[in-house]
Amino acid sequence: MPDLLKQLAEAALGSRLRRLAEMLSSDAGSIYQSYNVDIEPSWFPIIMVLSQTPQSSIKALAEQTGHSHVFVSKIVKQMRVRALVTVTPSEQDKRSTLISLTPTAKQMLPALSAQTRDVGNAMQLLTNSVHPEFMALVDAFETALRxxxxxxxxxxxxxxxxxxxxxxxxxxxxxxxxxxxxxxxxxxxxxxxxxxxxxxxxxxxxxxxxxxxxxxxxxxxxxxxxxxxxxxxxxxxxxxxxxxxxxxxxxxxxxxxxxxxxxxxxxxxxxxxxxxxxxxxxxxxxxxxxxxxxxxxxxxxxxxxxxxxxxxxxxxxxxxxxx
CATH class of the missing domain: 3.40.630.30 (Gcn5-related N-acetyltransferase (GNAT))
Structure with missing residues (x-):
């Protein structure tokens, strides 16, 4: 059967990218399991930010990951249920809360680091086979949309x-x-x-x-x-x-x-x-x-x-x- 999204070309780019994201995410679960990292793929950016910044607010996490405030709040709640983050009031601003990784999450960091390295190398080979400037083009596309x-x-x-x-x-x-x-x-x-x-x-x-x-x-x-x-x-x-x-x-x-x-x-x-x-x-x-x-x-x-x-x-x- 003909691929409708390909036929629609640029008009269906959003749907095409969602399909591409699903193709990549379908492997994510098995990849995390092979490295003994028990997290959801959507948590990865938050964990990586918090691994470099001991404490961060929802607003700062949203800015650093490029996700919406609502999305980050939802992810933090999910991670809190799994005892991967703690939420404490900010001493400087009682209206704000600070997010930090728990010891359980920190124990995953070495394995997550190895996984990030290996997945990064594999993706680099894949993107280079498509176009040497693939990621630069993605950056340019995001900049234009912003x-x-x-x-x-x-x-x-x-x-x-x-x-x-x-x-x-x-x-x-x-x-x-x-x-x-x-x-x-x-x-x-x-x-x-x-x-x-x-x-x-x-x-x-x-x-x-x-x-x-x-x-x-x-x-x-x-x-x-x-x-x-x-x-x-x-x-x-x-x-x-x-x-x-x-x-x-x-x-x-x-x-x-x-x-x-x-x-x-x-x-x-x-x-x-x-x-x-x-x-x-x-x-x-x-x-x-x-x-x-x-x-x-x-x-x-x-x-x-x-x-x-x-x-x-x-x-x-x-x-x-x-x-």
Whole structure:
């Protein structure tokens, strides 16, 4: 039978991750038994924190494990029933309680340490076989979700879709011709194609392979706009190859693409977006200013048509607070 979760792809990622967690957790019980560690898998993070910090509050445990206050309270109650933790009032704040491991729990620590080592080695081999940067990608995914929740992103996606039925989507190889044609069309309307244009337009996959992104504006199955984000270094990306179909110009598509690229740059931890343009393109320059770009003096451009360079500072912490 076909795998429905695979067919739904990103739309079912939460369910897919839960299934993956169940696959990993199904072995956890037997692994704990083989090391003579009599605990539930969900207790592991709490025990590890308390093994390094003799006493900790529920709030601190939640912050250090990344779990909710309610979840940690529930786990502590379960562990207390099994005589693995003690709960005592804080001397500094009588409204707060401090959690600590019991002697019974501490006796498990050597075996738990050996288990952690062996499971860690096994998981490292497994994740490396999938992708050398697997855990770094997981970290990046978590960071992006903390910056802006899935519900917020879904609302933005719905707003973008409802605006003239436009949807902003990531580039796939079947879009290569549309990416090339839309950009070639606007370039040749004002200038001539240059070697750097051919290099990026004829091999868009390279932009993604080198750490960048390409976003598309679509109506139904038609690509009506494009915008690339090219990686310059770990903290700086270039906004490039923004093009909108002539029949769709004036509908705010360029602004939607620009905002989506800013979000993508923030998700990658960038501190600056940079772009190159020509003062003759007054509509484009006005758009960049509306997005927050200001004129700067950059390095020599590979494009003969470039006579203005602009940049936008991305403030990760400020952005997080606002959202």
């Amino acid at each position: 910056r802006k929740s899935l519900s917020q992103r879904t609302q933005i996606s719905a707003q973008r879709f409802n605006q003239q039925s436009v949807q902003i989507v990531p580039y796939h190889r079947q879009h290569a011709k549309a990416f090339y044609d839309l950009n070639k069309q606007w370039i040749e309307q004002f200038f001539v194609m240059e070697p750097s244009d051919y290099a990026s337009l004829e091999d868009p996959d390279k932009i993604i392979e080198q750490g960048g992104s390409i976003l598309l504006a679509m109506v139904n199955k038609d690509v009506i706009g494009t915008c690339a984000m090219i990686k310059m270094n770990d903290s700086q990306f270039e906004l490039a190859k923004m093009a909108v179909s002539p029949v769709c110009q004036g509908m705010g598509i360029g602004y939607m693409l620009g905002q989506a690229v800013i979000d993508a740059a923030l998700d990658k931890g960038a501190s600056q977006l940079y772009l190159e343009s020509n003062r003759q393109l007054t509509a484009a320059i006005n758009l960049y200013k509306k997005l927050g770009f200001t004129e700067v003096k950059g390095a020599a451009s590979p494009y003969a048509r470039c006579d203005i360079q602009m940049a936008l500072a991305l403030k990760q912490e400020a952005r997080c607070k606002e959202e």
